[in-house]
Amino acid sequence: xxxxxxxxxxxxxxxxxxxxxxxxxxxxxxxxxxxxxxxxxxxxxxxxxxxxxxxxxxxxxxxxxxxxxxxxxxxxxxxxxxxxxxxxxxxxxxxxxxxxxxxxxxxxxxxxxxxxxxxxxxxxxxxxxxxxxxxxxxxxxxxxxxxxxxxxxxxxxxxxxxxxxxxxxxxxxxxxxxxxxxxxxxxxxxxxxxxxxxxxxxxxxxxxxxxxxxxxxxxxxxxxxxxxxxxxxxxxxxxxxxxxxxxxxxxxxxxxxxxxxxxxxxxxxxxxxxxxxxxxxxxxxxxxxxxxx
Amino acid sequence: xxxxxxxxxxxxxxxxxxxxxxxxxxxxxxxxxxxxxxxxxxxxxxxxxxxxxxxxxxxxxxxxxxxxxxxxxxxxxxxxxxxxxxxxxxxxxxxxxxxxxxxxxxxxxxxxxxxxxxxxxxxxxxxxxxxxxxxxxxxxxxxxxxxxxxxxxxxxxxxxxxxxxxxxxxxxxxxxxxxxxxxxxxxxxxxxxxxxxxxxxxxxxxxxxxxxxxxxxxxxxxxxxxxxxxxxxxxxxxxxxxxxxxxxxxxxxxxxxxxxxxxxxxxxxxxxxxxxx
Numbered sequence: 246x247x248x249x250x251x252x253x254x255x256x257x258x259x260x261x262x263x264x265x266x267x268x269x270x271x272x273x274x275x276x277x278x279x280x281x282x283x284x285x286x287x288x289x290x291x292x293x294x295x296x297x298x299x300x301x302x303x304x305x306x307x308x309x310x311x312x313x314x315x316x317x318x319x320x321x322x323x324x325x326x327x328x329x330x331x332x333x334x335x336x337x338x339x340x341x342x343x344x345x346x347x348x349x350x351x352x353x354x355x356x357x358x359x360x361x362x363x364x365x366x367x368x369x370x371x372x373x374x375x376x377x378x379x380x381x382x383x384x385x386x387x388x389x390x391x392x393x394x395x396x397x398x399x400x401x402x403x404x405x406x407x408x409x410x411x412x413x414x415x416x417x418x419x420x421x422x423x424x425x426x427x428x429x430x431x432x433x434x435x436x437x438x439x440x441x442x443x444x445x446x447x448x449x450x451x452x453x454x455x456x457x458x459x460x461x462x463x464x465x466x467x468x469x470x471x472x473x474x475x476x477x478x479x480x481x482x483x484x485x486x487x488x489x490x491x492x493x494x495x496x497x498x499x500x501x502x503x504x505x506x507x508x509x510x511x512x513x514x515x516x517x518x519x520x521x522x523x524x525x526x527x528x529x530x531x532x533x534x535x536x537x538x
Numbered sequence: 539x540x541x542x543x544x545x546x547x548x549x550x551x552x553x554x555x556x557x558x559x560x561x562x563x564x565x566x567x568x569x570x571x572x573x574x575x576x577x578x579x580x581x582x583x584x585x586x587x588x589x590x591x592x593x594x595x596x597x598x599x600x601x602x603x604x605x606x607x608x609x610x611x612x613x614x615x616x617x618x619x620x621x622x623x624x625x626x627x628x629x630x631x632x633x634x635x636x637x638x639x640x641x642x643x644x645x646x647x648x649x650x651x652x653x654x655x656x657x658x659x660x661x662x663x664x665x666x667x668x669x670x671x672x673x674x675x676x677x678x679x680x681x682x683x684x685x686x687x688x689x690x691x692x693x694x695x696x697x698x699x700x701x702x703x704x705x706x707x708x709x710x711x712x713x714x715x716x717x718x719x720x721x722x723x724x725x726x727x728x729x730x731x732x733x734x735x736x737x738x739x740x741x742x743x744x745x746x747x748x749x750x751x752x753x754x755x756x757x758x759x760x761x762x763x764x765x766x767x768x769x770x771x772x773x774x775x776x777x778x779x780x781x782x783x784x785x786x787x788x789x790x791x792x793x794x795x796x797x798x799x800x801x802x803x804x805x806x807x808x809x810x811x812x813x814x815x
Contacts, residue, residue: 274627281623284616289641292653299656338562345556348549366799368749370769371788375570378577409566432549442550471646473752491648498652510649517644525637
């Protein structure tokens with residue numbers, strides 16, 4: 246989905262004051278702003294606040310007790326592992342794809358860009374399903390894998406694969422427009438002056454795209470740690486083994502252990518808040534860099 | 539790969555970067571996706587139709603497409619309002635609100651799901667006031683709508699914001715100078731300018747809602763024929779080891795998503811051309 250949902254470059258400095266004639270009357274501005282703020286309060290702030298309210302409902306001790314559970318800790322470990330593998334994998338891919346797409350011209354380029362965005366158009370549930378069809382017991386490689394005693398579905402590799410699929414486009418789509426806008430002049434200059442390809446990449450390209458990369462990594466990581474539908478299909482929900490944090494939240498919730506569920510959920514809510522803060526920070530830094538240039 | 543050797547670039551790394559890109563794309567995305575379509579080729583046409591058009595599946599399409607459509611409509615209205623206010627009306631805390639718009643994108647769907655359920659259930663912050671009025675949100679169609687509206691909001695706002703930012707002030711000034719009042723200027727000059735972006739935002743929000751699973755399953759109650767969405771039905775079939783049934787429904791959803799993707803790409807092309815004039 247070639248969406249504009251998160252693009253570093255779209256951010257511009259806030260609009261300067263409007264000319265008088267095109268300003269809306271004060272009461273209109275107040276009314277619309279109030280409605281907008283109420284909408285944000287009810288639809289966005291309230292759900293976020295309720296996560297913490299529910300998590301601390303039975304006090305701070307009950308909250309921390311929720312983490313004193315080997316299954317919770319193993320869920321946290323698995324979530325971190327899935328992110329630690331899938332984010333760098335998609336980072337390397339994103340940089341390679343952006344290099345090929347923005348520094349060279351070749352036939353089929355726009356098709357390639359569309360295909361990279363494809364995972365965003367696929368329902369997370371279907372993202373899980375496709376790996377079951379390939380690696381599951383009844384799947385293409387199912388019997389071969391079971392003969393060799395390799396488990397992918399209902400095991401950690403399946404979770405990592407599903408996570409990689411749903412976070413696939415994040416880094417690529419962030420830096421492709423950025424590198425497109427920057428062109429190839431600086432790289433040509435470096436090569437002409439005798440730098441090798443890798444030197445050019447590390448010393449010229451990378452410093453130019455560092456904020457875009459950082460931005461993509463933040464978003465990729467948030468999705469990787471929070472993914473639910475895709476990992477739910479491939480996980481098999483084995484407690485202490487194949488549960489990530491979101492899956493553990495579901496299990497606790499379905500057992501009516503609400504404090505435990507919301508306590509685990511609060512970890513992810515904190516991650517979301519950190520993500521939003523870092524995202525705003527990068528946008529601000531990027532603006533600054535652009536203003537100086 | 540050297541078949542496609544680039545004509546103009548003297549930069550190194552073309553074969554390596556494109557080769558790796560195509561290899562990784564195929565490995566993670568294309569080959570597994572192809573599995574879905576290949577799996578259905580093993581089915582007879584009758585079986586396929588039976589799997590994708592049984593009454594329970596049809597009911598799931600209705601709720602998934604219907605609720606996604608309504609949610610996208612709600613987001614269209616409030617997303618436009620929010621984008622307009624964020625771009626045009628400076629107020630203290632605007633930056634914070636602007637950052638918060640991305641919350642549905644950053645908050646894991648399962649967390650959103652249980653949070654919304656907590657708020658709208660009988661004893662919840664909002665539910666306790668709605669239940670006496672006879673409005674039930676949790677475990678009804680309305681709950682599905684709530685969840686889908688929540689996750690789709692950023693798409694409309696983020697698509698509109700840059701377009702509103704780039705509206706030429708001269709356009710509005712000219713309209714006012716020629717005697718139009720503010721309302722006429724908005725409905726006849728500004729809104730038509732926003733149409734491509736509005737449609738794009740709507741389509742993105744709709745597409746996202748169609749595939750959504752995590753935020754819906756907690757609040758919907760998952761009653762077959764009433765609040766069961768298509769992604770949930772796929773999971774149910776998988777849990778019953780009905781791989782063919784699950785795959786057949788998945789093919790229908792994938793084709794719908796790809797058509798939407800195509801529409802969105804065309805809309806964005808149109809939008810870009812529209813604004814270059």
